[in-house]
Structure formats: structure tokens, C-alpha cells
Amino acid sequence: ETIQAVSLFTPEGIRRIITEAVSNFVNFPPLGTVLVAMLGVGVAESTGLISALLRQVVLVAPAKFITPAIIFCGVMSNLASDAGYVVLTPLAALVFLAYKRHPIAGLAAAFAGVSGGYSANLLIGSIEPLLAGITENSAKLINSEYTVNPAVNYYFMVVSTFVITLVGWYITDKIVEPRLGKYNGEINQEEIPELTAAERKGLRWAGYSLLAFVALLLILVLPPEGILRDPETFTIIPSPFFQGIVPIIMVGFILPGIVYGKTAGTIQSDKDIAQGMTQAMSLMGYYIALSFFAAQFVAYFGWSNLGIILAVNGANFLKATGFTGLPLLISFIIVSGFINLFIGSASAKWNIMAPVFVPMLMLVGYTPELTQMVYRIGDSTTNIITPLMPYFPIIVAFAQRYDKKTGMGTLIATMLPYSLAFLISWSALFIIWFIFGIPIGPGAGIRL
Numbered sequence: 001e002t003i004q005a006v007s008l009f010t011p012e013g014i015r016r017i018i019t020e021a022v023s024n025f026v027n028f029p030p031l032g033t034v035l036v037a038m039l040g041v042g043v044a045e046s047t048g049l050i051s052a053l054l055r056q057v058v059l060v061a062p063a064k065f066i067t068p069a070i071i072f073c074g075v076m077s078n079l080a081s082d083a084g085y086v087v088l089t090p091l092a093a094l095v096f097l098a099y100k101r102h103p104i105a106g107l108a109a110a111f112a113g114v115s116g117g118y119s120a121n122l123l124i125g126s127i128e129p130l131l132a133g134i135t136e137n138s139a140k141l142i143n144s145e146y147t148v149n150p151a152v153n154y155y156f157m158v159v160s161t162f163v164i165t166l167v168g169w170y171i172t173d174k175i176v177e178p179r180l181g182k183y184n185g186e187i188n189q190e191e192i193p194e195l196t197a198a199e200r201k202g203l204r205w206a207g208y209s210l211l212a213f214v215a216l217l218l219i220l221v222l223p224p225e226g227i228l229r230d231p232e233t234f235t236i237i238p239s240p241f242f243q244g245i246v247p248i249i250m251v252g253f254i255l256p257g258i259v260y261g262k263t264a265g266t267i268q269s270d271k272d273i274a275q276g277m278t279q280a281m282s283l284m285g286y287y288i289a290l291s292f293f294a295a296q297f298v299a300y301f302g303w304s305n306l307g308i309i310l311a312v313n314g315a316n317f318l319k320a321t322g323f324t325g326l327p328l329l330i331s332f333i334i335v336s337g338f339i340n341l342f343i344g345s346a347s348a349k350w351n352i353m354a355p356v357f358v359p360m361l362m363l364v365g366y367t368p369e370l371t372q373m374v375y376r377i378g379d380s381t382t383n384i385i386t387p388l389m390p391y392f393p394i395i396v397a398f399a400q401r402y403d404k405k406t407g408m409g410t411l412i413a414t415m416l417p418y419s420l421a422f423l424i425s426w427s428a429l430f431i432i433w434f435i436f437g438i439p440i441g442p443g444a445g446i447r448l
Helices: 011-019 021-026 029-046 049-060 063-077 083-098 103-116 127-139 154-180 197-221 245-264 270-282 285-304 306-321 325-340 346-364 368-381 392-400 408-436
Strands: none
Touching (some): 011 021, 029 127, 029 245, 063 154, 103 408, 127 285, 245 270, 285 306, 285 346, 346 368
């Protein structure tokens, strides 16, 4: 079949651009999934649950394990929108100072976990549905029936969590902190905020509610004829469980958030719950605006056939030159990391790259899920050294509390060892995964 480029600068093309602009936006898959997930995250964050949980984990960790505890909390905190940056990074500096260690080393460890470990986690957060929606849209340029569920990189994410924690621990204690030397600055008198009795009780009951929710999900999924299995084949993959993972994520945040808020006293009425959701949505204005233009871009790519043409030509070039396999995929990791230095938003970059690279690598034989995973490795590893990352100025401001001379250049130099170590170790983990053909997530393999 011959595919030809279709010009949109024709009367018919212009009419289509104008008449379908709203439907492109409304039907853009990542938009609804992200907003639904963020409703739950907003409740958990506004009630103080996420902040209290991060503080609890860091404060109870033994002195010799304080570094990995901070990095691990950083990785896990990227479930929320900004709790890791706003709560954990200054807290980590205070904790290091309390242990007579350099506070900027603590801040760097937290920042490395929060931002450098952005593509690792033990749980599915709001970024997974967002990227999966973009990946699915791009895959449909080749296969209109292709679907991508938000958990497709989950197995790799779980292992990555521990790899990033261990590598970050080594870099902090053996490279970054020794380079910083002994802290001789003015001692900050600010105390580490201990959890109140109400907060501890709230955390306990929030944990109970989450366990009850997980138990309910297991009851609905594990039995051979469970309600959330496929009603015809009774399989788990695919099933309503994975198709409905986004509202499940939302409830998984809302339920413990409400229980914590009622127990700790941060929720007085249903208005407080609504306020938490409203605050979360108010932070999504940039994303909603971006989604409008991204939706048009993706639609135009499909209408004009440019996505398919670029993918086919690119795939033919790769086959002709023999540039496939690990060299190709490692190169894609490096390209993603390089582009991240200039475009900070993960979704903005993927909206630009996915319509070309997902179909191209599908034609070479690799799954869209693998392409997404490879992209995320490169994207995460350079997050901590790009000044264009939205929270970078905030981290600089936190560091200046302990060293007035700290600027963007100083912070980049401090974070560079983490970036290089994460790039090398994550790539090595990926190579092992690729060689042994390990599934990267539920229902997601490496090759088509």
C-alpha cells in the first residue's frame, strides 16, 4: 500500500482543522486520565497525608540508613505533584544537619531521588496514565486497535526504585558529601518538625484503610471469575482492572487521604475534600493548555500521514544500516536525555517524540511500551542538571539557606555525579532486561 502525504493547507484541510479542534482536545486520551488521577492526589496532599508520611519515614530511619531512606522517599514522592520538592528536600537538609553532616548533601540526595528517580516507583502515579495515553495514540498510527495500559512499565519501575536508591546512596556518601567537605556555615536553628500524636494516629488509620482497599481489589481480581477480570475470558490481562486503573489510583489516594484528614483533624467538612481537589486542578492549568496544542499536533500528524511516512522511512533506514538492537535503544536513551536539557516537561517532549519514534520502532519490531520505557530512562537521568526543570530554582533557593554562594552552576556541578551514575546504572539495568527478554510490565513485552 502506497501512503502519500496529505496537505492540510487545502480548503478541506482548513475546514477540518477548524471544525475538529474541540473534539481533538476533548478526546485527547492523556487529558482525562491525568485529571482523574490528580483528583485523588490532591486530596492526599491537601490533607497532609503525603507530607506526614515522608516525614515519618525519614525521621524513624536509623542514622546509617538515613541517606537511602531519603532517596527512597524522594523516588516515592513523585506520586504527588510537588510534595517531594517542597517538603522532602528542605527536610533532608535539616536531617543531615541534625546528624552533623553537610545539609546540601542531604538536599542533593533528596533532589536526586525526587527528580532523578522520576521514572521509578513502587506504585502507579499520575505520570503513567499521561505517558501511556500519548504512547497509545502514537501506536495507533500503525495499529488502530493497539491499547496501552498505564501499568505497562511497572515491573521495570519497581526494580528501578531499588537500583536508584542504592546508586544514589553510594554517590551521596562516597562522592558528593566528601567533595562538599565539612559544613562550617552558620547552624540553622530551625527544628525538624516531629509528627504530632494526631498525625501519627492519622497515618496509622490511613494505612488500615489502604490495606482494606487493596484487600477489596484482591477479592475482585484474584478469584477465577472475579468481577474485575475479563467477563468473557476471565483473564487479568486484559481486564477491567487494568482498563480502570486510573479511577482505582484516584480512590487509592482519596480513601486514605480522607481517613487521615478526619483522624488528624485536617478535614472538618466535605468542603475541605472539595478544596483539595480544586487545588490539584488549579495546578493543572499549564498541562491543560499544553494538552490542547498537543492534541492538535497529534491529530495533524495523523491526518497528514507525516507520522507514518517518517516512521516508515526511519525504519527502512535503520534496517538498511543495520542500526538496531541495543545500540539503537541506548542511543535513544541518550537522545531523550539530551532533549530534556532544553524541554523540561516530560509530557511535552513525549508529545513531540512519540508520534515519530513509537511507530518507527514498532516497524523495527519493538513494542510501544518498550519505546516509552527507554524514553523515560533518558528523561529522568538529566532532570537534575537542567535549569529548565520547573522546580530547579526552588532547589537553588533551599541550598542558599546553607551556602549563600550557591547558584545554578554550583547545584548542577553537585548533581552531575548523580546524573551520570543514574544514566549508566539505568542503562545497564535495561541491557540486562533486554538480553533476557523480561516483561517490562503486565502484558508488555520487549518485541512485537
